[in-house]
Amino acid sequence: MTSPHTFANHTVDAAKATELTVGQATVRYRTRGFGPGLVLVHGGGRGSVTWDGLLDRFTDRYTVVLPDLAGSDPARDDGAPLTVEALTEQLAAVIEDTGLGRVDVVGHSLGAVAALSLAVTRPDLVRRLVPLAGYSHCGDEYLRNTLELLLALADRSEAFARYAMLTAFSRRYLNSIGRPAVEELARSLAPTPDRIRQFDLARRVDIHGLLPLIEAPTLVIGCADDSLAPVENARGIHAAVPGSEYAELECGHVARVERPEELVALIRGFLDRPAVEALR
Numbered sequence: 001m002t003s004p005h006t007f008a009n010h011t012v013d014a015a016k017a018t019e020l021t022v023g024q025a026t027v028r029y030r031t032r033g034f035g036p037g038l039v040l041v042h043g044g045g046r047g048s049v050t051w052d053g054l055l056d057r058f059t060d061r062y063t064v065v066l067p068d069l070a071g072s073d074p075a076r077d078d079g080a081p082l083t084v085e086a087l088t089e090q091l092a093a094v095i096e097d098t099g100l101g102r103v104d105v106v107g108h109s110l111g112a113v114a115a116l117s118l119a120v121t122r123p124d125l126v127r128r129l130v131p132l133a134g135y136s137h138c139g140d141e142y143l144r145n146t147l148e149l150l151l152a153l154a155d156r157s158e159a160f161a162r163y164a165m166l167t168a169f170s171r172r173y174l175n176s177i178g179r180p181a182v183e184e185l186a187r188s189l190a191p192t193p194d195r196i197r198q199f200d201l202a203r204r205v206d207i208h209g210l211l212p213l214i215e216a217p218t219l220v221i222g223c224a225d226d227s228l229a230p231v232e233n234a235r236g237i238h239a240a241v242p243g244s245e246y247a248e249l250e251c252g253h254v255a256r257v258e259r260p261e262e263l264v265a266l267i268r269g270f271l272d273r274p275a276v277e278a279l280r
Helices: 048-057 084-098 110-121 141-152 157-168 171-177 179-188 193-202 208-213 232-240 260-271
Strands: 018-022 025-032 037-041 063-068 103-108 126-132 219-223 245-249
Touching (some): 018 084, 037 110, 048 063, 063 084, 084 103, 084 110, 141 157, 141 193, 157 179, 208 232, 219 232, 219 260
Parallel strands (some): 037 103, 103 126, 126 219
Antiparallel strands (some): 018 025
């Protein structure tokens, strides 16, 4: 299935970020490296910069595409509630604009939701798929209530930030970095209008019924100590996506921070296989 896109002429700023108008949103993307396309889709928060620490692990073999979708700091839109459909449309528009053809897509958290949705609605764009710390619906009462509590704390900045930190990172990790780093981390997670919109969308996600339609070779990665989207959600995605593979890391929700080397090894091990091995 395809979906229509509304484009304006794109522009490139000094940082070599390409901007696109898709519907009511102006989104942007950056590219780094050479080779087949690999799209790294951000979750909630600041956008694609969250992947920057891992870029050099992929740019030796891939053209890495870093989209900033609506709800991230670099994107601009009308401020309306976010939808999975809109994020999926924006992600498809970015991939089409790169001219890279079918690409591998790695999505974290809310980005995993967008990546899964893309694989269903635009299979012509997705070669291989890696949803990380993902979820497909909020039938999990722990997940739903965690999101509801975060939204209820939206007007209490410090309480929101500290609780967001506790859901994003494992106890093991927070104890390993020391109090000054913990305090700095908490300050970085203060609520913003866009972050609230992302959490609002997260509690409305319901794409589980679409997962059996995914045809792309898929590696689902769960995080055993995930306090935001408990690992059972990732296991549920694996059970629903036909022929998918599954791996699990001993860490909290933000694996790229807590277990970067192991995460890269899993992703590279899956994507670097000869194409014939990745086909089901």
